Amino acid sequence: MTVLRDYATTLAQPTLPLGGSDLGATRYDEVVAPDGTLRPAWKGLAEAALGLTPDELKRVNGEITRFLADHGVTYVQRGGGAQPWRLDPVPLVMEAPAWARLEVGLAQRAELLNALLVDLYGEQTLLRTGVIPSAAIFGHAGYLRPLVRPSAHDPEPLLLSATDLGRDASGEWNVLADRVQAPSGLGYAMENRRVISQVMPALYQEGDLHRMEPYFAALRSALLNSAPEGVTDPRVVVLSPGTHSETAYDQAALASTLGFPLVQASDLTVRGGWIWIKPPGWPKSAPAERVDVILRRVDADWADPLEMRGNSRLGVAGLTEAVRRGRVRVVNGLGAGVLENPALLPFMPAICQELLGEQLRLPSLPTWWCGDRVGLDVALSRLGEPGESFVVRSIDESRSAHADLTPDELRERILAAPHRFVGQERLPLSQAPVWSSEGRADAQPVVVRAFTVRYRSAFRPLVGGLATVMTTRAAPVTKDVWVVKGAPEDPDQGIVDVAPLEFRPSIPALSPRALEDMFWAGRYAERAEDLLRLLLTADAHLEELAAPIDSEHAVAARALLGVLRRLAGRRSDEPEEEFRSLLLDGDRLGSAAQALDRLRDALEGVRDQLSGDTWRVFAHTDRAKRALSSSQRSHRITESAGRMLTAVLSLHGVTASMIRDPGWHMIEAGRHLERALQLCTLLSSTTTVRYGVAADRDVLEGVLTAAESSVTFRRRYRGNVRTSGALELLLVDRDNPRSLAFAFRELRTHLAAMPASTGSTRPERLLEHLETAVDNLDLAALATPTGSRRPRLLRFFEGTRAQLMQLADSIGDVHFASGPPPQSLSTLSLTEVQGAKSS
Template sequence: MPDLLDRYPLTAGTYHEMLQSDGSVRPHWRRLFERLQRMTPAQLNHRQALLARQIQENGVTYNVYADPKGADRPWELDLLPNLIDASEWDALAEGVAQRATLLNAVLADLYGPQHLLSKGLLPPELVYGHSHFLWPCQGIQPPGGIYLHVYAVDLARTPDGRWWVTADRTQAPSGAGYALENRQIVSRAFPDLYRDLQVRHLTGFFRTLQETLSRLAPHGHEAPLVVVLTPGRFNESYFEHLYLARQLGFPLVEGGDLTVRDATVYLKTLGGLRRVHAILRRLDDVFCDPLELRTDSALGVPGLLQAVRLGRVLVANALGSGVLESPGLLGFLPKVNEHLFGEPLKLPSVATWWCGEPPVMDQALQKLDSLVFRAAFTSQSFAPVFGRDLSAKRRQALVERIQGRPYAYVAQEIAQLSQAPVWQADAGVLLPRAIGMRVYAVASEDGYRVLPGGLTRVAGMADAEVIAMQRGGASKDTWVLGEGAGGLEQWRAQRTLGLSDLVRRDPYLPSRVVENLFWFGRYCERCDGIARLLRIILARYVEDDDPQALAGAVALAERLKLLPEEGDLQSRLLVALLDPGWAFSLHANLRSLHGAAAQVRGKLSRENWHALVELQRDVETLDGDTPALGEVLDFLNRLLMSLAALSGFALDDMTRDEGWRFLMVGRRIERLQTLSTSLAAFVRQPAAFEAPNLGWLLELGNSSITYRSRYLAEPQLIPVLDLLLLDDQNPHAVLFQIKLLGSSLRRLADDLSTPRDKTLKPLIERLGHFDLGTLEYSLFGVASTQAVLEGLAELLGDIVEASARISDRLALRHFAHVDGVSHGTVSV
């Protein structure tokens, strides 16, 4: 293989992580470099592809708000780790722990005696003017005096190799979960090297987080219940919320899953209310309580702040901690640390000038060309502006803007970011990219413990000066070398479990999760039914050899409102299939299926989720230009196979707990409604007796093979109705589904101690008494037959209405927790 450094530019005035100023490889990088030098580009590409495949299979995503297809965007991870020598790391970790201790003390003062403000060590404008300084939190004392349970700091290197702080993350620091996932993936790409370099493990950090939250939670003599509070699946780092909840063993909840009763926080579970003792929040503090904080928040928990105020629940990080994320505070922290602890800060901040002081503003504006200007408050809509890039007109506009509200802006020295090698698979070369590193600390009984590693973020473009995942950046694993335990990361249980700890059901299953499992089941069946009918129409339209069958299938689709009314058949079909803006389209229902699945991702196996991702990609391949009908028909065939796989996963992969039962009840209600609605509409058609129509009806009911193997004859009305209506051994028959639904509902009633309902029993009896012989020996000819079929259609309509009422009742009792007494019997 050619030398990896042949095309690797060494930029003067920039610190290179791998190379010294003379171009030689740094000592702690040599072993990795030698390993890479012995590999061919094809081998490196193969390992990079393995990383990408692992990310896809694990469902690691990062949502980009500005990208219309940014939801569930695959996480970007470079093959090469970023290496840091042990001695360098130890000094860096001391500085991070010191800074976390300082910022915790600053929060204690700001929400307590406020000596730092009264002594002029911090400007009141930067504190009181910040939207995340929360007056309702004044005087609240968190358990153990800990405000910052998790702290993160963004670091960059100076050209001479020293580390400096570019930003503090104190509100709900993100990225630690991604760092752990990066480690799990990259360490498997280089297992021998990972072991030989004795890379320090990350898992102790997360065990400490578990222990801290459980120890500080006000739980009395109860076993503490800790939950992870997420804004929901549309948040940029939702995967990390889910991943952390899994790793820590805490339920992942949204604001609607929690309720406050008598200043106590409860989780709304399927089995009732369970007290919550601690909340690890991934939600901005102002959104956490719409009663006392941001009143328009639909993400928080009304009354949460009162529960915190009375010491009934721990919130980590403490509400109001976001005030410290103002970059304007960076320049004041060195003196604050000397005042509070009598020692200098070990980690300097990037040179920062707050423009709220007139002499400082004048000095900053004089050096405008060499500085970058930022908003002092996170609530401002102001992207960083590099003074050197401004035209004379824009420069004057910036000056006037700063002079108009000087307290709202800060000026910073432009950080010359260090560069690390990344593998460019398409070109087969190593190239340098600017990097920054986010390092994490967690509160423990002995002070702050620093994660031995972190999230190295990589610029997306070669000339980028700002690193942001929202701007297309990637990531690297961070390896701290020396004194590692050897071997791969091992995650250990928080405590030893014995016989008395055994459980066979999830005691903290949120009602929202159950509701989404229910609708996940319904949308699976709904998409299957829509896809089958549209495939029937499309196949006969393309083949153009059975106009009678095509007309009958189109008439059914129109009666079921699955085809728009306007346009020729081809355009109507494409709208019904692919138009996301039409509420009844297959595309819209597949999007709803994916949305419900995303809400219950923690309950789905990796294979199940992967099948959903592949299904979503199949849909996206048809976006854009109008596809050929043959291509759409092929898509429908693949789609039905994918939906069948989802059904198989539900039957084989999921534990038969209450969540699974609600999923299956959802599927059975939807299938019962689809079968009954379709049959009722079909028997009302004038051509119900015709073999071509009966043929596609069997196809719609997924029973064509069963019919052919039983009768060896063309489809006829009586045996087709028997198979799709009364055969209690056929899972696609109405009688089979209604009996199975009744059995499932009785089981739920027994498990959840709710009374039973007799809604389905009379309908089962009426269906069981239906006599197909009345169609064979009708006394009054066609009129008599039509009367019988009309009676059957009315019975099927009653079944549809009954199943809809059952669905509503289940939602009221188990999802909305509405008292069944005021809404009729909710039993089954």
């Protein structure tokens, strides 16, 4: 029995609840018709689809998980950490005629929402005539009064929209919600399609689907053409809330696909009514680049701390004024959030008739606004119905905002401000087969998110979309949405060609924030690599000696463990437990796990600048961690640490292919600065003490191995292990990539390539002092012991470490500083406010 045949057989059994419905209603099934046959969309895929066995889908599901992990596709839970993105292997398939009807309705709805937005912030005809009750608009937090003025008028404020759709029991599509504030999901939809096409090529090719690429080309063209009048070479950016946003991956993927910089609020500034990307050293150094179009993914009330939320760190102070002056185009318009108001849904048919002179093609989820008597009576009479078939929610808060209230408490809230609540039916959403961990396809309800872009003079829906399985799982489970072509010759997305806007190619300057992320990425990559090498070396010495840690034969192991403890403290006296903690505990300061986590965070902030291969590093380290966590065998430690080291080393290959811009130079600068710091720590903890002739040899061999210089040392000194020789190789040899002198030379090269460098900046002066000190080293004197120690050598390493820390701080001051952070006027004293006004 194949998966879909088994699924159809299960649905045909009358003793089983269809799809596990908890609403007492029959669900429409997306695959199987009531008579048990496949629906038309699936009939063309019958041969490939019906051949999918449980073993085949299990394999495919595993490959999907690996592909998504390799590309770092995540979803950040609100209030939690990043979770792996989940994609079901069975797509949601629609036939061309059915999609054509839906497409007309989506285009009409986008046009209607645009016209509604223009009216609400312009003539307000619908409010004056009572088509929309004023309380439903003015009581919504998304209605931004600073934009209700002629200077802020935008005849086309809506360029990109998303619509959440669900089928009712009869199979008719209903609009569940409009997403126009900062619609997300296009990046995820593109990733879903890419993965499914790779893991199930036979089924994908059999489908003859619409490719997505023309749609993204149309979106890019639409954004470039939306620039303010008179701009001939528009600069477009994607404004993100940051790496902790729920859909950070989606934002970065979209920016990368479109070829526009992904920026955060700290990257932008307003000068003279224009928006600028701040270059390093702003405003004293290089000229800034003006921004003409902002595709925002920051909610409007957080977008400008000057006129919206005063405590926002996600917005650009003065953005609203720049919009009013027509100096920048924000997509979608800042006031678009009011369209996500569920109180509008009952009035949409009348609004459509008034603004477009047409009947509304896509009905909305049955909704009652509590601001009128009929709606209030319905909501109160159905409050607390069993099975949650009816839900009462606020018009501008999350659905879960009142989840903890009893029916009586919620009733009291509603009566206190009825205009702020709506009551909504819960549809018996259509169901589709979803692959389960039990090895079968279970029927689960689904919601489809469709996307629409204004391209040229018309709104064009994406032929396809993103489906979400409505389960109680923490991370969403999604499906790729396939629309089968009506004829093979049909153009993809119905777009024959996309006429590109003429513009000059350029490489946008990286902001100080992006440069700082790259600098720390280099540092954390080197920190993780060096600590993993050190851990593997220490573990090898323990295993080779097979002696207790307190034995005189384990001096080298004790010395190397001492270095680890200096770097990351001590959690356990047992080496095995200590090694596990260093590899697994991301909360442990100085551990390899923490370095890898911080490396991932830093790279997430510049994801749009990086190759997709970057995220394979973390896919491999995550698998190594899981393998170590699931096994208590001691050999698993070295195996997992080795796999992590291999993954980190592969990052060198990824960055080697980057363009040699300031971002690449900052990665390399961070790498060599950290290498110098780690080397000073390693040598100061091991070579400044005399252990005895034999023990010194063991310790030096361990140090050379940890510093990846043992092969060179043996070839050069023919096995004659001496402290002076090791110091020569690791300190002053300019041809050894692991030496201090080599690190300083590379650091000078990369700092000199930065726009803010002049040859005489503080970082360059500090580095020159360090280089001079290394050039003038008297290695023989440093290696000469005084009793059991080498105090001059210790002073050199500790002094060099301190100077390197000063150098790191000065690099931040020169290359990453971009002025003081914005401060709310409410937190300033009266004297400070008066001083600000007088200046």
